[in-house]
Amino acid sequence: MRTVLGVTGIRSEYDIMSSVFHAIKEHPELSLQLAVTGAHLSDAYGRTVDDIRNDGFEIVDEIESLINGDQAAARVKGLGIQLQGLVQTVSRVRPDWLLVLGDREESIATALVGAYMNIPVAHVAGGDRVVGNVDDQVRHAVTKLAHLHFTTNRESSERILRLGEQEFRVFNVGNPGLDRLLQVPDLDIGTIGDRLGFSVPVDKPIVMVIQHVISTEIDDAYRQMRVTLEAVAELGLPTILSYPNSDAGGQQMIRAIREFEHLPEIHAFKNIPRLEFVNLMRRSSCLLGNSSAGILEAPLLKLPVINVGNRQKGRLHAENVQFVSHDKSQIKRAVTKACFDLDYRAYVGNCANPYGNGRSSSLIADTLAHTPIDEKLLIKDITY
Amino acid sequence: MRTVLGVTGIRSEYDIMSSVFHAIKEHPELSLQLAVTGAHLSDAYGRTVDDIRNDGFEIVDEIESLINGDQAAARVKGLGIQLQGLVQTVSRVRPDWLLVLGDREESIATALVGAYMNIPVAHVAGGDRVVGNVDDQVRHAVTKLAHLHFTTNRESSERILRLGEQEFRVFNVGNPGLDRLLQVPDLDIGTIGDRLGFSVPVDKPIVMVIQHVISTEIDDAYRQMRVTLEAVAELGLPTILSYPNSDAGGQQMIRAIREFEHLPEIHAFKNIPRLEFVNLMRRSSCLLGNSSAGILEAPLLKLPVINVGNRQKGRLHAENVQFVSHDKSQIKRAVTKACFDLDYRAYVGNCANPYGNGRSSSLIADTLAHTPIDEKLLIKDITY
Amino acid sequence: MRTVLGVTGIRSEYDIMSSVFHAIKEHPELSLQLAVTGAHLSDAYGRTVDDIRNDGFEIVDEIESLINGDQAAARVKGLGIQLQGLVQTVSRVRPDWLLVLGDREESIATALVGAYMNIPVAHVAGGDRVVGNVDDQVRHAVTKLAHLHFTTNRESSERILRLGEQEFRVFNVGNPGLDRLLQVPDLDIGTIGDRLGFSVPVDKPIVMVIQHVISTEIDDAYRQMRVTLEAVAELGLPTILSYPNSDAGGQQMIRAIREFEHLPEIHAFKNIPRLEFVNLMRRSSCLLGNSSAGILEAPLLKLPVINVGNRQKGRLHAENVQFVSHDKSQIKRAVTKACFDLDYRAYVGNCANPYGNGRSSSLIADTLAHTPIDEKLLIKDITY
Amino acid sequence: MRTVLGVTGIRSEYDIMSSVFHAIKEHPELSLQLAVTGAHLSDAYGRTVDDIRNDGFEIVDEIESLINGDQAAARVKGLGIQLQGLVQTVSRVRPDWLLVLGDREESIATALVGAYMNIPVAHVAGGDRVVGNVDDQVRHAVTKLAHLHFTTNRESSERILRLGEQEFRVFNVGNPGLDRLLQVPDLDIGTIGDRLGFSVPVDKPIVMVIQHVISTEIDDAYRQMRVTLEAVAELGLPTILSYPNSDAGGQQMIRAIREFEHLPEIHAFKNIPRLEFVNLMRRSSCLLGNSSAGILEAPLLKLPVINVGNRQKGRLHAENVQFVSHDKSQIKRAVTKACFDLDYRAYVGNCANPYGNGRSSSLIADTLAHTPIDEKLLIKDITY
Structure with missing residues (x-):
């Protein structure tokens, strides 16, 4: 039974990940815990931690980190606060996996905690290319720190491989946000x-x-x-x-x-x-x-x-x-x-979706359950 | 006149960078300020901040960050503390460049502050490959965040290019630590x-x-x-x-x-x-x-x-x-x-050094003085 | 020439203190620097740091600390962040005095930094009694940490003396907020x-x-x-x-x-x-x-x-x-x-004001200029 | 069944408190959890957290906070870090009581968290007078923030009453460190x-x-x-x-x-x-x-x-x-x-001990079990 610690920081990202969280929670070989941080804990953004709790997930820590300022300084300061809190959580929970999506502060915080504490990090939606934003730089930095990459499309997988990641680490599972989309009543x-x-x-x-x-x-x-x-x-x-x-x-x-x-x-x-x-x-x-x-x-x-x-x-x-x-x-x-x-x-009306067909979540859960957690996974080599 | 804010965290790294810091300080178009953090401020490691002060550099902040523990958790927690302190320093100093070497906590802290606060980061000694250490992952993550790469050897430059960095960002200047080595009486x-x-x-x-x-x-x-x-x-x-x-x-x-x-x-x-x-x-x-x-x-x-x-x-x-x-x-x-x-x-006795010939520091200083600081520098694209 | 480091966190408190800050700035034996923190730096509260800058004061650091949450947890977490930032500022500035008003997070943060770093703390508006709020507890805690007490009224002075503070530390100067009130055009x-x-x-x-x-x-x-x-x-x-x-x-x-x-x-x-x-x-x-x-x-x-x-x-x-x-x-x-x-x-229309007559600021400035900074001031005894 | 969250930061203090922790753990109406911080987590000071674990206590979080420096600045910065961590712990655990001894960083951190988060704080060994140390100031500040005071001797109780604390909050229980002393084989x-x-x-x-x-x-x-x-x-x-x-x-x-x-x-x-x-x-x-x-x-x-x-x-x-x-x-x-x-x-050989007779721990546990937790306890008034 492996413990997965998911880290979630904002509604938009949670909307994509919640079907993954459900798939992990229901997987016979996995158990799920969530660290909730960032905008989820802010009244100004709807205090969406309550939605997460209502969805039935176990929240192992609330890590307040959102600085009330409208400057880039506030954002990176919040990252420092998040790191301090997350290391406390991970020290207690000692999960088998850390799991995070995207390119926000919680993504790089999670990846750094995993890399330094020698806990494998599974990263969802790396490799995407969206020029013009610090988030791109952060996303690729997360890729260089993470141990497993669940991409949402073929192009992103290829980009990650060109970034020097080893092939066994990269899985094009499609976008898990779509899984839930089809199930919405x-x-x-x-x-x-x-x-x-x-x-x-x-x-x-x-x-x-x-x-x-x-x-x-x-x-x-x-x-x-x-x-x-x-x-x-x-x-x-x-x-x-x-x-x-x-x-x-x-x-x-x-x-x-x-x-x-x-x-x-x-x-x-x-x-x-x-x-x-x-x-x-x-x-x-x-x-x-x-x-x-x-x-x-x-x-x-x-x-x-x-x-x-x-x-x-x-x-x-x-x-x-x-x-x-x-x-x-x-x-x-x-x-x-x-x-x-x-x-x-x-x-x-005839377009096809390059981001998957709505079955990403179970692919992610299965991979987390079965990937060997060993030196090969933990010690990252690059292919050149 | 451009202001360069150097960040230094430990004696071993300062020994390599001090000749660069001198070259910047003496450059007619640059001024240098140093943020000193990490082991430099710890009595247990010789409180080497005093050496820096004796070398005549202007220290703009001392940012204590070294947690007294012997666990990986302490290291990443120290990074969070460092980030919080550095963002305060950078908010005040508003430098034209951030400059940092290597693959330690201060390297990734500096790179993150620069990336989020839209201040260009010059990184020394990226691209090196030393398998078996979290520092490797961190070094490559810093590369994905930094805006200019001063490598110490040809192989590292090539590795950085393969990591998708644009060619105009990469300079093989050799290892600046050697500059000072030859001048030691x-x-x-x-x-x-x-x-x-x-x-x-x-x-x-x-x-x-x-x-x-x-x-x-x-x-x-x-x-x-x-x-x-x-x-x-x-x-x-x-x-x-x-x-x-x-x-x-x-x-x-x-x-x-x-x-x-x-x-x-x-x-x-x-x-x-x-x-x-x-x-x-x-x-x-x-x-x-x-x-x-x-x-x-x-x-x-x-x-x-x-x-x-x-x-x-x-x-x-x-x-x-x-x-x-x-x-x-x-x-x-x-x-x-x-x-x-x-x-x-x-x-x-006949070996040749692939890490340069002792003139790296002035190359770095000149590049910082003359590289245009513009959108092309600040908005990072990758070559694929 | 003594340096006074004032700490200010919110408009309502700054409105009271600004006439004191002016009196210090203009005093021939004092120089003033301000550390600005808390709500002053938040767009949501009008980013009033800009008003302070427009008033002509030297801001030595902006210390973002306001966590965007609506819970008590956010408030005390913000205090922790503030402490971390303020110690960095004080380590650099090495002021002769720390000066702060009231009973908010910045008050206790300033008092703690002064007490631990052996820098005298002058506290304005201690001793007031307003039952029903954590601020009361904090205000009295600040009194036990601070070295000089500028009260706004006779009752507060008496309360501070009963709290065991030595008489030479207590000055009823009236409320400095009133100084400025009378001067408003x-x-x-x-x-x-x-x-x-x-x-x-x-x-x-x-x-x-x-x-x-x-x-x-x-x-x-x-x-x-x-x-x-x-x-x-x-x-x-x-x-x-x-x-x-x-x-x-x-x-x-x-x-x-x-x-x-x-x-x-x-x-x-x-x-x-x-x-x-x-x-x-x-x-x-x-x-x-x-x-x-x-x-x-x-x-x-x-x-x-x-x-x-x-x-x-x-x-x-x-x-x-x-x-x-x-x-x-x-x-x-x-x-x-x-x-x-x-x-x-x-x-x-016939009421008298027990909180002073509008000349508090110069009293505070003079006292900061002339109180000996010695062991007697720094080592606090209590009168029983 | 009330939950008591004890906070402990260093061996010397834990030696005094451990008999109290045992008495709480074994009390039918109480359960005990410990947050461990400060020097307990440092190899340089023997990593005494392991002793605590061996003593059979439940540790709910390890909060690393000890900055490796030999300056007062490091101490107060560590306090800021501790505060950030402790608020995360308390937000999760939501204890009925916070319990802490003495006059160190963890004492004031605990008292502040309790005061701001409206959780009653029981403080052991307040009121002592040891002139010449910042710890004295901190101890009295903790008294002004805490809700219940377990003193170790008559003089300390009297001092706390003179500090304006209400009589129902003060208990002279003697020094709990002595309880264990007599039981040492x-x-x-x-x-x-x-x-x-x-x-x-x-x-x-x-x-x-x-x-x-x-x-x-x-x-x-x-x-x-x-x-x-x-x-x-x-x-x-x-x-x-x-x-x-x-x-x-x-x-x-x-x-x-x-x-x-x-x-x-x-x-x-x-x-x-x-x-x-x-x-x-x-x-x-x-x-x-x-x-x-x-x-x-x-x-x-x-x-x-x-x-x-x-x-x-x-x-x-x-x-x-x-x-x-x-x-x-x-x-x-x-x-x-x-x-x-x-x-x-x-x-x-004939001296008598003014610090109690070795039965303090059970007195503390009983008081925590039976004191009503209500507005009277939480809203602090002072007696003048």
Whole structure:
């Protein structure tokens, strides 16, 4: 029986990992514990640790780490705090595996703790290439520290191999976020509206907006959000907006949102629960912004995406994405096409998803159960 | 005028970097500031921050971070503490460059602060391959975070390029530790002895011993040190030993040393100042242990080296190194050959150094002065 | 020339201390440096460090410490972070004095750093008694650690003496917040409105509301704020509200405020600058809530105060305060009396201020300049 | 069933508390958990966490916090680290009581966590007066933060009451360290020697030496230790010495010890286990230095004590203590009297112990089991 210690720091990442966590919890040879940190513990971001607890997972420590500032300094300071807390947790729990997704502070914190404490680290979603963000550098650094790599697509696996990782460490399992997507129950439109406290329009195309900060463009965050909001305001279509992550600059974006959220067509939410979120995606006509959901999940739902700005640019994607600049008329044109151009919508309806088919979680769990934990795993060589 | 903030954490690394720091300080377009952390601030390791101050450098912060424990947990916790302190320093100083060497906690701390705070990081001695140590993983992770790479040899440059770093970021400048080596003034034997408080033997070959812990072999640290000490005790040659670094496990090695340091032929020192150290190397017949000095510096001094165990194994090296196991008779045989086999000594006397020719520091300083600090530098792409 | 290192963490405390900081800066025998921490560095609380910089003070370090959580755990964790940062600052600056006000995390952090590092700590506003809050315990703990006590009133001095502090350490200087109050220039009503972006009513009594969380009543924070807001909403008087401090529970209060701030008579501000704040106090008919401004400053302005709940209860106060429970009808009755009962208003108009006469700052500066810094000061004895 | 979370940081304090921990563990209405921190986790101080584990206690977290430096800065930085770790532990464990002894970093850390997180803190050994040390200030600060005070003697109870603590919070239970003292089994002299690896002299009076650093006299630590060692060296009596605590300056003392420990009569130990320690006390003729054992425990064993310097000065004590300066001849005279003056030895043989009779632990456990945990306990008022 192996113990897996998962580390989770924010709702968006937890949404992808929760099906993996479930698969581990239910696996006969594995037991799961979670260390919860970062934005999960912040009221300002919905205190989503309670959702995790409600999902039935065992939380072995809450590690508060989110510094209330809107500067890059706060982010890296939070990483230092997280490291201090996580080493205490790992010293007590002594897990067989550490497991973490992505490229955020908790990813590099987990990888460092594992590397120094000689506990193997399984990393999900390494190898992705998204130029323009400190997260890219962090993601590749995590790859160099981690012992097992579960990638979400073929390109990422290849990139990791070129980074010098040994072949036996790399598994293209597809994106586990998609596993859960397909299992989300259908809600009818009335229920969605009741739960979110507004009436979901049925007669008009719905635009969903999720836009995050790019760390190298923090100073432009306010303007970027405004341009997007001006575009949707002028289109006059019903728009559902979810608040940005707690990244540096996020506060500026929220300021921009506050200036628009009084408009009758704009419905802004601090935190849309996953169930409602997926059902809204199913009923929307397009997704606008720069959320990774547009790249990863939208293809499975055949949802057209308009990706604004540099985030996600150059990333492997299906045929459902239009890339535009932070330019109001470009955005308006692309949204209009996504909502009303029937040929284009049919074309998107045929796209295939390069990020897997919804069975990633059990692949990950099985691999964690059966990979030998030995010197070969723990002492990393590089292939050149 | 650009400000360079150097980060230094331990004597062994400072010995390599000090000539770089001098070159920066004296460069007309650069100014230097130092953040001092880790073992430099610990009495148990000689409080070498005072040496730095005596060398005339401006210390902008002392960041205590060394946890007094002998566990890997202490090491990564110290990293978290260091991060918290360094972000405070960098927030105040706002340097144009961050500069750090190697693969220790301060290296990854510096690289993370630079990456998150959008300040370019120049990293010295990346790309080296020393299998068997968490430091390797950390070194490559630092490479993925840093913006400029000053390697010490051709192989390391090539490895960094294969890791996907862009060509304009990589400079093979040779090892700056060698710059200073050649400038160290000669001391006569009486002076060395006076300064260290013992009488340096002149009629017998001297063996120098420096042996560090391997992080994946911490539990074996005590035995490894004992084997080496038993070998030199049986050889009965005059032996000069320098205490190990403050790595986890170092305490165990010190325990082994304590059991031997009463022997008349064994002279153990907590901290041998650089001047005396280099002069001792010049007068020794061989260097025994696993110090990187054996790989990097010894060739320039034509000094035979016996490298014990897995540390340094597989590393680019000149013809002056014999690799042996933690095995008493292997060690004794190799030391005897190094001290008394005249053919072998002549062969070593002809070796060339793949780690440069002693002009690295001014190359680094010039590059920091003239590399454009712009988006191309700050936004890292990978070549695939 | 003595260096004083002031530590400041939040706007409300800085408002009291800034006149002291000015007096020190201008004193011929003192120089001032400030370490800025806590809420000052948070966008969510207006990033008031910029105000400090604009006031012309030298900031020697920004120490981010505010954890984004709404739990008591976040508060004490932030204290740990602050301690780590402050010790780094003090190690570099080596001030002759540390100076801090009050009973917040920065107060105890500063006192601990001074006590352990053998640097004398001057503490402003110790000895006050406000039952019902962890801050009381912290304030008295700071008193036991600090070396000099500048109290704001006679009762506090006496309490500190009874706590066993030696007499030569205690100075009743009055409240320095009042010094600045009298110097605040008058703004006409149009200017105030222009600066705050709303039209200040001239024909009706204005109610100002400032209500903070009580740490032992965090779970009741939301309800407490709602009761107050319901009362003012029903009275229908023009109401100006300032957001609560960043204490645990503050987020809950802000949630309550969000539910009322759409009402036309309610004008809520995240951060009212001092100049506008004082001018609003001068023009208001009463101050409602539990702000210490009601106890300390309002008497000098002859402003009636309605203090709600347990905060400030039992504190030395002038005749301008009515104490009520978190009870809507009590609040409404007291506000009505304060605004419309002319006898009562005349009675308040004659009150005297037990918290000093506006010359505290220069007293503090002189004392810091002339108190001998010697063993007698540094080694604390208690009088029994 | 109430959960008590004890916090322990160093052997000397654990020796006093372990009988309390046992009494709690065995109490039918209590369960005990321990958070272990500070010097307990350091190899340099014997990694005494293993002793705690061997004693059968449940350790809920190991919180590494000891910074390897010899400066006051390291001490207060360690406190910050401890706070961060302890808040994580307490957030998870959610104990009914926090329990801590004394005046070290863990004492104030525990008290702060309890005060901010609204968990009652029971503090052992408050109210003591030992002028000359930051620990005094810290001890009184802890008193102002803690909710229940278990004092070791009448004077301390009275002092705490004068500090304004409410009467229902104060219990003079005597010193729990004495409980265990009486239960320590007798070892014969041969066994003691075997276990410690030296031959205990039987024909001469034995001098035990334990001397700690005074925080306000750190710079004098080396000289103070030398004076004591010179005195015992000149007396030529068999001397058993235990290393000082990990306080700032301790490293300097250890340096002095190293210069004397080669003498045949001097037997220095890094860590003497409690069993051997007590048996050595029983067989020694006097205890020399400034250990609190001389004040607290020695009277129960009728052991003469020579207390050197300012530590312990002015403290309530029995007739067994001679106070001397750091003066060689004073020390020699007092030791001679203690060892050879039969009248004086008879006089000491009749002394009574003001620190209790060995039943403190069960008193503490019962009080923790039965004190109501309610508002009266949690909201601290002061009596004036």
